[in-house]
Amino acid sequence: MTSRINKPDTATDVYLKIFLDEMKSFTMIAGAGSGKTTSLVKSLTHIKTTKGALLQKRGQRVACITYTTIAEQEIWHDVGHDPLFHVSTIHSFLWSLVKSFQTDIKIWVKLRIEEKLTKLRTDAANFGPRVQAKTRSKNSEDIERYTSELAFIDAVSHFNYETGSKYSKGILGHDDIVKMVPTIISNNSTFKKIIAQKYPYIFIDESQDTLEEVVSAFKSVQAQEGEKFCLGFYGDPMQKIYATGIGSITIPEDWKTLQKPENFRCPKNVLTVINNIRKQGDRLEQTGRENHPNGLGSSYFFIFPQDDQRDENILKARNFIARKNSDPLWTTNTKETDLRILVIVHRMAANRLGFSELYSAFIDHAPESLKLSFNDGTAWPLRPFVNVILPLINLFKSNTHCEILKLLRVHSPLLKKENLDASTADINTRLSNLQESLRNMTTMFNDGSTSTMKEVLSFATTAQLLTLDDTYLEYLNGVVVQDPNNEDDLVEFFNLFFKCPATQLYGHQKYFSDESPYSTQQGIKGAEFQRVIVILDDEEGRHIQFSYEKLLGLKAASTTDQQNIRDNKDSVFDRTRRLFYVCCSRAVRDLAVVLFTNSVPEATSAIKALRIIDDASVITLDNLQ
Template identity: 35%
Template sequence: MSTPQRRTIEPTEADLNIRSCIDEFESFTVIAGAGSGKTTSLVLTLGYVREKYGSALRREGQQIACITFTNRGVGVISERLGWDDLYEISTLHSFLWSQIKRFSTDIRNCLADVIIPTELKKQREKDTGKDTKSARDARAKVEKYEDILAKIDSVDEFKYDSLSSFSNYLKGELSHDDVISISGHLISNNRLLQKVIGQRYPYMFIDEAQDTFGEIVEALNTVCSSKGLPLIGYFGDPMQQIYDRGMGNFAGPKGSFVIRKRENYRCCPEVINLLNRYRKDIEQIPSGENAKVKGSVRLSLVQAEKPEAPRNKYSDEQLDRVAIKYDKVIKDIGWHDRKDVKHLFLVRQMIARRLGFENLHRLFTGEFSSTYSQDTYESGEHYLLRPFTQIIIPLIEAHTARNTTQALSILKQNSPAFDPDGKNSSKSIKKMIELAKTSMETLYELWEGKTLKEVLKFALDNKLIGLSERLLEDIEREPINIEFSKEVHQSEKGKWLAESFFSMNTSELPNYYHFINDNTPFSTQHGVKGEEYPNVVAVFDDIEAAWNQYSFTKTLSPQVYGQGTDGQLSRTSKLAYVCFSRAEVNLNVILFTRSPELTKQEVVNSGLFLEDQISVVQ
């Protein structure tokens, strides 16, 4: 099949080494620092295999597998390769499920022999025999898993829904974690499955290898452990591992080659110098137009207050003062109200407070929330939020901008009342425009003073939106008149979530909407991996973030704050590296510390930042 014409990209030394490995049928590992053009090297590698071996692979009905971490990555790589069906480009979970789903007996045996017994052992160890909540919960789970173990043989078929994070073994429903655990076990121990995968995919390439699960790396290495085909190539960077279950220091099968990619096409020399001082396993060199760019690196040390609230947290008054100090630093460096600056915070609550959707954030991460509801809140896909983020808020903004054409377009795409094939299809365009204007005016009036439930009811009654059965059930349900109890109502807490949401006013939703659509200068530090911006502010405040898995003060200033745990230091170091390496031209790091002057001296002595790059904010 034909592929789109792209400009010629000269292969780097690393790319030539990769090609040598492919021609010698040797597996390899590529360590590619930030900005090194890892995806370009991956795409060049995929293209090289197609060019040299594609015809033979097509004749044999074989494919080139490329596993990447996100659906976005799948789309980017597929597009750059012309959507060629020679490639199986997939997310990790989708790829693994496609390989194991036909092995129902093996899946059931894995659950019965490995997964469920492991969980039973874990819960039995938690049961102290006392009448504490944790012990009671453990006993309940032991009973649950013993029941599953007794009945699991009756399950004939298993299924996996990528939108669900829950499992129900007796219904044959597997979760995301199950797919990983079962796949790792089956591929490592089932010779037939190894042979099937190896014959189907003589070439396998793993993108973002540092975030790939350790058991999967080991399993795929088993498939490719012999010299020759199948061959596996890993592309990634241990310093950019931001998910705890990832492999981190990944490696190919025993005897495979390690290739280091030294180029940095993203950052200016000043930022690259910081990155080279920060890590020692790769020394990067400016390798594009960025080599000519004059940039800057700054570290602002801000006096942190002693937390006054319980559990080592700031009080509300202290949070207000922190925000004022932060704004002052931004104004002092001349970056206030600049649209070309990205502000990176550790946790979303820090952003929600500054953008004005703190109550919404607290609701979807609080006692009524679940892993599913929090994940879908963060993506904007929660069923309670979708009518607002996809239809109602865009309509309100179109009305505010007096853009009737845009409003009509939104209504035609989403509204039963304006469906070209719906019940109003015979009405004239003039009447439909009048109906749209009337509906929009009323909707806007409600938006200014009513609750979210009242806005939804109007939109539903006037067929401006269609609602899912679940949301209709929530709207029509009588108000809950009993107090929520975690022990009693845990499985029903979504009802309390919905009712609390309905009672809110509309003021916070537009701010949330613009944040999830990346229309603000703010982002979480985890959320910018793979991104790049001309100007970056990285904000490190351990107390406001209130997430003890990370400690920027102990990582950057251990003499002042004491040594962090190995886990803290590893996670924090990697996340800081991700933040630093997003900056193309100018990087400003803001660190809140109890002892700015002592921290300055320690950082200078460590050689990480130069003395003229550091300022102490009084």
């Protein structure tokens, strides 16, 4: 087990152990840097110490549900992979509960298909004269597809869980799992009893980002089973950044609420900023640690004009902090610097790292599935480049011949056993040809090269450095005809993708392999960095869910915003405040907020009036001269 176990208990940890002993269900509100994961791991180890032997004798386990696979691995490591615990992501855990209930699954799938068909038919019946032909065609095709799938369901003997759904093949996708399992749990008292008997303790991490249906389903288990079942939610509504999350959880009167006000991460000057941001939310005021290793730390709020000098002004801000703090690391981007620049959309990073055209091809012209896979770095059109071409070039430049040969043996048809002549001369000739081809392909990635993605890929396939599947080859050779009625058509995307400069792959890889200082503001929850720059720029970083100018009072609320506030719905102000809090609370040493605005004087007055930070730390270009 890890050092988390040996950390001193906070007052909250002491109370939590009492509740666990009494089988009291609870919610824990743990602010940024408070040691939420430590409390979660302490909960698990306390149960093992006090009741582990009894639970194992009964064949029972303690479930810990995490939001990401990274968190899952981290907690598994913390508890020493002890078999008493079941640690997994929500999708995996839900599937483990239901996978043996195949009859219930089949009933749900049938109802799901029928619901989709009802909606499609209702939509079709309500189509007006202005509805486009491709929308009508898509609707008709979907009705035909789901009708066909429904006819095959009875013949499906077993359902499995994979990435995407194909009901007629017995395949359920991610979305199916989080819709199906909560429904089955909520509507089946026997199933609830089975869950409580198998897992008398279930803890849900990052509860604020958990789907409401999932939360309600497990609450229904607790409502039925009472103190035979302990349900715990560990999270922070102020750190909810995903629209699908429940946020704050309403609990019954017999539950307990715990707050962790500590912040062990941020020094005083950073903590003051995040407390002032949070003050307008749930008013939880966090307390800092004594004798912080970085002393008081520092925080600055820079206000710059929205012009074409953004990057230059960010550099000026960094140089200013380096001088003020006597810290030259603020001027570098090395790993030692541990600096992160947080932008609200990937496009802002793409512009700065030189892969804007590649980004645009995927985000502006590709179907939704490709957009999502591009943002997590797994898009299939990139695989030949990411898995073969770039690794070969990097190995060639480093003169690593053995590794080149290993890679070519896997991907080059020239080195496949079935294609090789028995003679040594033939093998040597092929190796020599591959080496020359690799040398030529490497020049296509030199600085200043204008070689496109299509030119590189065509060269690589012609030289037999790799092979492409038939589908990819059809797009590369231009034999696929565009279908304007198919919203998943890829012809337009590939036309733009193939025109992109191949050198843009370097910036893309640098960004998605986390080798650049840039990250998106939504992607860093749970992380921490010594030095943090938070970019607020509604003009360049347009996002329909967030607006820093509205939050800071620089732009008026829309009619929809005002209605959401009146209806007590999640508003742009709530979402942006939470995101701002998450970003600023990543800083372990220094924090710099950089606002780009069309009126620096107005913004300066507004920021000072909000009292987010002391007036002396509000900096404009005039102060940098």
